Amino acid sequence: MKEYIDELVKLAKIDKAIDDFTPKMAQVEQRLKNAQKERDEIAKMIEQLENDIKECELKKSKNELHLKELSEKLQELEKKSAQVKTEKEVKALQLEEDIAKEQINFANEEIARLENLCETKEEEIASFKERLKEADEKLAELKKEVEQELEELEKEKEELFRQKSELIAKIPQQILIFYEKIRRWAGNTAVVPVRKQACMGCFMKINDKTYASVIKGEEITTCPHCGRILYLEEEEA
Numbered sequence: 001m002k003e004y005i006d007e008l009v010k011l012a013k014i015d016k017a018i019d020d021f022t023p024k025m026a027q028v029e030q031r032l033k034n035a036q037k038e039r040d041e042i043a044k045m046i047e048q049l050e051n052d053i054k055e056c057e058l059k060k061s062k063n064e065l066h067l068k069e070l071s072e073k074l075q076e077l078e079k080k081s082a083q084v085k086t087e088k089e090v091k092a093l094q095l096e097e098d099i100a101k102e103q104i105n106f107a108n109e110e111i112a113r114l115e116n117l118c119e120t121k122e123e124e125i126a127s128f129k130e131r132l133k134e135a136d137e138k139l140a141e142l143k144k145e146v147e148q149e150l151e152e153l154e155k156e157k158e159e160l161f162r163q164k165s166e167l168i169a170k171i172p173q174q175i176l177i178f179y180e181k182i183r184r185w186a187g188n189t190a191v192v193p194v195r196k197q198a199c200m201g202c203f204m205k206i207n208d209k210t211y212a213s214v215i216k217g218e219e220i221t222t223c224p225h226c227g228r229i230l231y232l233e234e235e236e237a
């Protein structure tokens, strides 16, 4: 029976190593996902800026139209002023002219402000496009890297499966079934060492009789508290 305990310890270690591949692979894939996310965020910023520029241009053309209307109005007012007679009429026209001029000033200022704004946004877009190019290059490189890493991990995993099937062939069916049954609830701690006469699965002290049985190693011994399979590590033996 001793040799089966050794085989079970080996099997449990292989099973754990196989399970460890899942988070390892997820981690590698996550790196690619992060780079993709970073790239998409830059692309989104560019889209946002393009929309901002469109809006800015629209506002600018509205102001330009308004400016055109105002200067036409001013011309009309100037024509009228040649025809008015009374002081009251002159004053009223003067007021209208002042208002129109003020509005023209305001529209001109607004156009200048918007032109600046559009320009700034264009500059921002240019720098984001540069960043997007870099992100795309980085992403392509990373894709290759990740594919290679995943391939290597897959190979290592296959090797472990090969070792596992070799090992399984040596262990009697009943023992394997017993092991799998414990593994269902204990996962990768189905087979645990005994240290200082305590089970390393549940960390409770085991009685002398169980301990003696583990030391003898003539049969598969389970922890009386948790039911995991116990074994003695080399140094303890």
Ligand SMILES: [Zn+2]
Residues within 6 Å of the ligand: 199, 200, 201, 202, 203, 204, 223, 224, 225, 226, 227, 228
């Ligand atoms: Zn235990």
